[in-house]
Amino acid sequence: MLDQGIGARVLRKEDDRHLHGRGQFVGDLAMKGLKEVAFRRSSLAHGRIRAVTKPAGTDSVIITADDLKNVNPIFADSSIPGFKASNYPALATGKVRFVGECLAACIADSRAEAEDLAESVEVDIEELPAVIDSLKARAPDAPLIHDDWADNLFLTTSVQGDIDSLVKTAPIKVTRELRTGRQCMHPMEGKGVLAYWDFQADQLVVYTSTQVPHMIRTGLSETLGLEQRKIRVIPPDVGGGFGYKCVLQPEEIVIAWLAMTTKRPHRWIEDRREHLTAGANSREHHYQITAYADEKGRLLGLDAEITVSVGAYSVWPFTACLEAAQAGGNLPGPYDFQVYRCKTFSVATNKPPFTPYRGVARPGVCFAIELMMDAIAREVGRDPMDVRAENLVKSTQMPYNNVTGKHYDSGDYPASLKQVAGLIDAPGIRARQKAPEADGRLIGVGFSTFTEQSAHGTKVFASWGIPVVPGYEQATVRLTPDGGLEIRAGIHTIGQGLETTLSQVAVHELGIDYDQVRVTLGDTASTPYSTGAYASRGMVMAGGAVSRASQELARRIRRIAAHLLQCKDEDIRFEGREIRAGGASLSFADIGRAWYLRPEQLPEDVNTMGMEVTEGYKPQVDTGVFTYASHAAVVAVDPETGIVEILDYAAVDDCGRMVNPMIVEGQVLGGTVQGVGTALFEESPYDQSGQPLASTLQDYTLPGASDLPWIKLGHIETLSPYSAHGIKGVGEGGAIAPPGAIVNAINDALKARGVEITQIPATPERILSAILAAESQQKGAAS
Amino acid sequence: MKPVPFEYEKPGSLSLAVSQLSATGVNGKIIAGGQSLGPMLNLRLARPEALIDIRQLDELSRVQSDEKTVTYGAAIRHVDFEDGLVEDATQGMMRHVAGGIAHRAVRNRGTIGGSLAHADPAADWVNTTIALNATFTVLGSTGRRTIAAADFFLGAFTTSLNDGEILEKITIPRLSDQAAWGYYKICRKKGEFAEAIGILVVDPARGFARAVLGAADAPPIVLDQLAASIAESGTAKDINLEEAVQAALPDASPVSLRHHSVALQRAIQQVYPS
């Protein structure tokens, strides 16, 4: 069924409504008597709350922490020894710990009036010294963010490899200090939540823009003290998530609480300013790394210290440990070496709480290891591409257990590097570099290769001991009386096109017409429990579940069809969008009619479970199936201004079987653009008092169409031995590689000037500063 | 963020706009394209009680020209210049500048008068009108007055407009056929405000030469002497631009200094390719 099933470039089911502006987002919902809510937020990063006072007459329309007495704080613990959990109240109590933390909810008929009310709240906070720099936050005398802790560390972890032997023997030793900027995720649609009480169902109904509706129900139940059967969470259309919408948000709790207690509908819609300040919650890492290699640049060992500025609280359910755990585990990347020592620090700072962002930690670690790879190559005087290729795990080594015990299941990593080098014509660029450019700019080429653990499952999450551990992913498929197919799954589509790709899986199994398939996702009232959309798991997990359920439905259809056509079950073929045996055929409608409307036609031994199947699925291993990719960038750096232009960019990925290559390409392109943002543009800087300095999109620059070249794509298709149809996840990968490839290209361009960029985003200001510093050093040396 | 509550007026004539503005005193504000004011309203940095919309006024969309000058109404939009819908007095300079402001969506609404009244030191029209030695006509309840562009900008985001005054029109001296101009801006990203702007305008027929450094934290800096000596010698080779820029911007960071020197140098190069 290649025309519609797995492997086909069918158009997305979602696009008809989205392209016509008919999507239903939280902001589109209309409801009689709907109240709009605005939050009064902390303008200080750290302080002790003396009083939050409502003006006279506003008692019922302004809600403060005192009103929320029976609401439990968000509490996300981990079983990793030494982890400290935090109490994260929906409205701040006792202290405020970041600018943007919610202090009061203000209710009015319109958002503008709600904001008028929010301004009227009197807030009295005794300012405390803010903890902003994650390295200073580690110091013993740093002010404490959580008063009952002995330090500001959520967690430290350590992997002890025998580095000491290398220190003495390794011929090459390269040390670097590297930094990545703090970022906002910027889904086009920010967060949004609307809640009301459904008297008929005697249920709190929460429409929320989330990736994880079932987990939100669990989380709301725990914080509100309301039984889960009394809560229904419905995710409407979601305009991008990227991880921002995979945790329980304080605002979700407050809106749900308002609907639960007042029995009236309430809504809050995040605006861009709230997102830019209270939502600056990802990516900020610091690395101190030493790599040991032989004379040819073959990596022998890696010694790293990673510090993550986690922000003020531990988020539910992914906790404050996920980022550093992923960082420490993934730093070795796609490389084959044996000695690894790594210490990680998850540091509490007065910034918004860290939330896993597309790629979780890996954009940072990929940047780090890829810069090290190029630094080693420069040290040994070889082309970084050759050094990289020699260090990659080879296809003959697959499956390969790496130095941190990650089980790389399949693929040909060096082949992806070779292919991507071809796409950008690496030899041509090397030749071009021999002569100066007419416009005085400097040309550089850079590469970056990574592995993307996708759909990692029960054992991995259980080892972190976080509040919710994913298990079997379930899906329901149901034949309708007129021969249509309904798929229901608890995962949600947040832009990645699951309505389309899950349909394609069912089409593949049943041979049913794609247009006859409908998909319902996420609604807790009608779909099986799912931990949701994150960790590049949707296609592997929900796709696997739909595959299983469809296979079982096919068995049941076969039985009925064999009876109707008077043949054996094994003679039945799903072909031509029909059910055939020999020259005879039935339509899916014939089967539906038999089961639902004309049961007298059914065989005696028909499966009484009928035409509806729910199945659970997980891959044969819990350790994930590993997608990988190589990216290449060609840049021109203007040495007089520090401005970088990306002249050419290519990505070659292998995500196993591509269910819909067009969607895979969309995922890689979108992710790559976000990665370009990480590499060159996006940053949420803070001043020493903890004030966010980028509070509008004028200060926080996102990459635009005019900043990008046409991105070239290539694919390798190595099926995973462990997953249904050999599918691997691809949702995050695009975002991982660009910082490494682009900064390596910049450093390649600036090599002759003795300049090396070690911090992202690599802004013109940073690049020019480094060039000026090198100039004055050379002048100093000359005089 | 949503604005504070305000009254909205859409006067049918310029004189009505002036009287409405003076009636509201300090609490009234003109809105033109809304491209700068809109965000300020939403961030509640601007908290007017009344907005007086002047975008529709014919009187502010007119172009008058004579032999020596062309006068533009303040409500003429950036796209009108970009698309050549209004006469260009400057041998293509204004058209070029307009096309480089922000993105098309912003240019569709943003006006030259709004940009000048807003007085962002990094704004293109602010620097361009100074470089062209423009004159502004402003109208208040007590009458009209004219101000030289260089005297109009008092500081970043401050002008010599008094409360109740509207910027009515902008008069640009025509550049002669022999004139040449260079305009270079350094932006972190396309469509963003400039980090540095360098401009050189020379018009030997009128004995005019002016260089401008823009997008420092202060109003544009005019370097007439520098421009005159470049115009005279027809080259900037003998001039230490970096030193000149440093003298003009004593407090600038090394990066900003380099950016401004490069912007100016590249603008000069457009006039005198070496």
Ligand SMILES: Cc1cc2nc3c(=O)[nH]c(=O)nc-3n(C[C@H](O)[C@H](O)[C@H](O)COP(=O)(O)OP(=O)(O)OC[C@H]3O[C@@H](n4cnc5c(N)ncnc54)[C@H](O)[C@@H]3O)c2cc1C
């Ligand atoms: C994303 C973005 C990028 C931008 N990038 C650039 C750029 O690269 N370069 C650049 O130069 N500009 C840029 N701008 C600003 C843009 O050019 C604005 O359009 C312009 O600055 C303001 O013009 P306006 O007509 O929209 O004025 P408004 O926003 O309506 O008004 C601005 C101010 O001027 C006052 N005002 C307006 N008209 C008059 C008048 N006739 N008399 C008295 N007071 C008046 C208003 O009261 C207000 O205080 C950008 C704007 C945006 C949103």
